[in-house]
Amino acid sequence: MIRSTMALRNTLRQPRRSALLGGAIAFGVIVICLSTGLTAGMEKAVQANVTLFSAGHIIINGFGTSESGRSLNRIEDQALAAKTKEILPEALSVSPTAQAQATVVFGSREQQLKVRGVDWKGDRLFSGSLVLDLGDWASAKADRAIVMGASSARRFGLGLGDSILVRLSTVSGQQNVTEYNLAAVYDDAAAGGMTTVFVPLANLLADLNLREGQYQSLTVFLPDAATADAAGKKLVERLGAEGYVFRTAPASSPAGSGARPGEVFYRMATVTELSGQMGAVLGSVRWIGATIFAIMLVLVMAGITNTYRMVLMERTKEIGMLRCIGFRRKDIFRIFIYESLLIAMAGSLAGMLASMPLGLLAHLIPFDPAGSLGSALSRGRLLFSPDILSLAFVSLCVMAASAIAVSGPALRASKLLPIEALRATA
Amino acid sequence: MKLRTKSLASLVGLALLVGLALSGAEAQGGPPPGGGGGMMLGMGMPGLDDYKLPTSKDPKDWSGKDFLMLVRTTDIRSSFYDSDMTATITMVSVSPEKGTQTRKEIIYRRDKDDAFLMITLEPESRKGQGMLRVDSNMWRYDPSSRKFNHTTLKEQYENTTTRNSDFARFQRSLDYDVVKLDSGKLGKYDVWVGQLKANNDEVAFPFITMYIEKERSIVLKVEEYSLSKVLLRTSYYTSYVQIGKSLVPTVQTFQDGLIPEKRTQTTYTNISTKPVPNDVFTKNYLERVSQ
Numbered sequence A: 001m002i003r004s005t006m007a008l009r010n011t012l013r014q015p016r017r018s019a020l021l022g023g024a025i026a027f028g029v030i031v032i033c034l035s036t037g038l039t040a041g042m043e044k045a046v047q048a049n050v051t052l053f054s055a056g057h058i059i060i061n062g063f064g065t066s067e068s069g070r071s072l073n074r075i076e077d078q079a080l081a082a083k084t085k086e087i088l089p090e091a092l093s094v095s096p097t098a099q100a101q102a103t104v105v106f107g108s109r110e111q112q113l114k115v116r117g118v119d120w121k122g123d124r125l126f127s128g129s130l131v132l133d134l135g136d137w138a139s140a141k142a143d144r145a146i147v148m149g150a151s152s153a154r155r156f157g158l159g160l161g162d163s164i165l166v167r168l169s170t171v172s173g174q175q176n177v178t179e180y181n182l183a184a185v186y187d188d189a190a191a192g193g194m195t196t197v198f199v200p201l202a203n204l205l206a207d208l209n210l211r212e213g214q215y216q217s218l219t220v221f222l223p224d225a226a227t228a229d230a231a232g233k234k235l236v237e238r239l240g241a242e243g244y245v246f247r248t249a250p251a252s253s254p255a256g257s258g259a260r261p262g263e264v265f266y267r268m269a270t271v272t273e274l275s276g277q278m279g280a281v282l283g284s285v286r287w288i289g290a291t292i293f294a295i296m297l298v299l300v301m302a303g304i305t306n307t308y309r310m311v312l313m314e315r316t317k318e319i320g321m322l323r324c325i326g327f328r329r330k331d332i333f334r335i336f337i338y339e340s341l342l343i344a345m346a347g348s349l350a351g352m353l354a355s356m357p358l359g360l361l362a363h364l365i366p367f368d369p370a371g372s373l374g375s376a377l378s379r380g381r382l383l384f385s386p387d388i389l390s391l392a393f394v395s396l397c398v399m400a401a402s403a404i405a406v407s408g409p410a411l412r413a414s415k416l417l418p419i420e421a422l423r424a425t426a
Numbered sequence B: 001m002k003l004r005t006k007s008l009a010s011l012v013g014l015a016l017l018v019g020l021a022l023s024g025a026e027a028q029g030g031p032p033p034g035g036g037g038g039m040m041l042g043m044g045m046p047g048l049d050d051y052k053l054p055t056s057k058d059p060k061d062w063s064g065k066d067f068l069m070l071v072r073t074t075d076i077r078s079s080f081y082d083s084d085m086t087a088t089i090t091m092v093s094v095s096p097e098k099g100t101q102t103r104k105e106i107i108y109r110r111d112k113d114d115a116f117l118m119i120t121l122e123p124e125s126r127k128g129q130g131m132l133r134v135d136s137n138m139w140r141y142d143p144s145s146r147k148f149n150h151t152t153l154k155e156q157y158e159n160t161t162t163r164n165s166d167f168a169r170f171q172r173s174l175d176y177d178v179v180k181l182d183s184g185k186l187g188k189y190d191v192w193v194g195q196l197k198a199n200n201d202e203v204a205f206p207f208i209t210m211y212i213e214k215e216r217s218i219v220l221k222v223e224e225y226s227l228s229k230v231l232l233r234t235s236y237y238t239s240y241v242q243i244g245k246s247l248v249p250t251v252q253t254f255q256d257g258l259i260p261e262k263r264t265q266t267t268y269t270n271i272s273t274k275p276v277p278n279d280v281f282t283k284n285y286l287e288r289v290s291q
Helices: A002-013 A015-054 A080-087 A125-129 A150-156 A201-207 A225-241 A276-314 A316-324 A329-364 A388-415 A418-425 B002-027 B064-077 B283-290
Strands: A058-065 A071-073 A093-106 A109-118 A132-135 A145-149 A163-169 A175-186 A197-200 A217-221 A265-270 B085-095 B099-110 B115-122 B130-134 B137-142 B147-150 B176-186 B189-198 B207-213 B219-225 B231-243 B246-256 B263-272
Touching: A002 A015, A002 A329, A015 A125, A015 A225, A015 A276, A015 A329, A015 A388, A058 A080, A058 A225, A080 A093, A080 A217, A080 A225, A093 A150, A093 A201, A109 A150, A109 A201, A145 A150, A150 A175, A175 A201, A197 A201, A225 A265, A276 A316, A276 A329, A276 A388, A316 A329, A316 A418, A329 A388, B064 B176, B064 B189, B064 B207, B115 B283, B130 B283, B137 B283, B176 B207, B231 B263
Parallel strands: A109 A197, A145 A175
Antiparallel strands: A058 A071, A058 A217, A058 A265, A093 A109, A093 A163, A093 A217, A132 A175, A145 A197, A163 A175, B085 B099, B085 B263, B099 B115, B115 B130, B130 B137, B137 B147, B176 B189, B189 B207, B207 B219, B219 B231, B231 B246, B246 B263
16 A cells, blocks of 8 residues: 555656656557547448448348340349348347449439339338438339439439439340439438439339349348348358258359359358458558557557666665665566556546546537448447557557656566665665 | 520520531432442341342332331441441530530451441540450540440440440341331421331330432431430431441431430541451550550
């Protein structure tokens, strides 16, 4: 107890020096807290946006062949959805879906957009995630209704009820054009800059010239995106055991290539895989942050070592006196270590506290949702999501580094002979 | 009201374009009556050798098969089965959003193998880009990334109203069946108006209407429709040139059906039928010349 009290008193004896050391530590902690908090936020935003882009956490695409042997993206198996629900009872929704790259035409304007067919009856994802600027969900779910992003609607100069043409290729590659009525406009900035338009699944299946019961992919929406990989693996294993053929696509080949005549196979992807590229970028950001932190830690350690070498010279007489009145070597060593731990702890705490308003300030900066960072944004802004475990780990690292930095001068202080210490400073 | 004005403007535009097309065909003199180089019979197309088309100009005397054989004749005559073909294509695209854009390409065709190679000469920013078709495979090549991307005949060409298939040999007679045949007038020309339906689901346009001039048996106009029977594109073949046994539409205008102001005119010049070396129809050649 007396050692801790003495360490605290020593720290407060030179408040300016302690504040400078603590400040250096705090600065390093701020950098690492911002870096981990922002990358964690971006990761969450990417996963949420990719889930919206791909319509679920797990996506199963089915492939068959046409009469001429051409690979077609379609699922005909009526039991697949029921079996998926049975294997993953925790899933919030298991929905058939379809999508097409289409040209949306209004007057003399056109734009290439992805059209997603949604089974609105079973949907939990889109109606729960998209924020409508105009219109309402009841109209959006009507026959031949289309829900469009605000940027696209603005570009076309569209108002609710306007009729637009959607031109797309059917599953076999024929051109088709159909008409839709604008029923709602969603805030695309709030959806990671997504430009997808949404139409009722039955309408899109008809436009794609798919027969009743056919669809393109099955999407699974889970309560937690973090469980997608494990759930996907389980799904492939269980469906595989029931005779469903799953294949992985070579990176260079088109998604549905390689089907042999008469063959039906499936491809499964999870939100983690789909956000892989962005995840790799975020991984790099995290590594850069960690490297900066490590460099700063080394510099701070050097600073602490130098400072305590000075402290050792200043306190030689004091150490001699302490030894004379009965303090043991290990007591002297511990006082130095406790001092460094106190400074590190205060610095870490200050750094963590300071990073919070800075992170929130970063969250207030608006970014272009259609820009390169778009998919890592939530409602056009960076998310700051600090993680308690990471912060605790950072604090431990800082304290350990400080203790190591002080251990050299502390050891030398503890080895001082009392009589020589008193003589040297007499 | 706005839409009505727009459709009226489109109709007037269309009428002007048809007028231009037909006067263009007339100005060129067109091929001699009877089809220039003859029917190009015996091109390996079964049944064409001995097939006698009715001489009557009354559609009642024509069967669907007769019209299909006429289409087959126009397909074959516009192709080069006896020789290779090289030409320079000037492509002028007009779009309300992008304005007018001009491209120049060089094309090498070997129709007997259904192969072609097209390389962009202008604009400078796209120079060296290419498109290669060999057998049933087709690639686009981008010299800046040095990558080949798989494509198909059905794809749109560079966001214009042309399709990749417009640069290859025609084979409408193989992909379509006749639904209805009528007689009509296109400008001052007497034409067969044949409504055709695709006999497979892999052609880009499930329905087409062909306007073939009765006297010279040349295609003047083709309307292409979507699966929902919406007009997607109208192609005008306004000028033909006789080259050897082939009768080539040298000026073609493709007008978008949904945005009538959007159109592309392709003009073929410097057409040659000299043999093209075999290695031209290879990826290596395309990579080499694109450097």
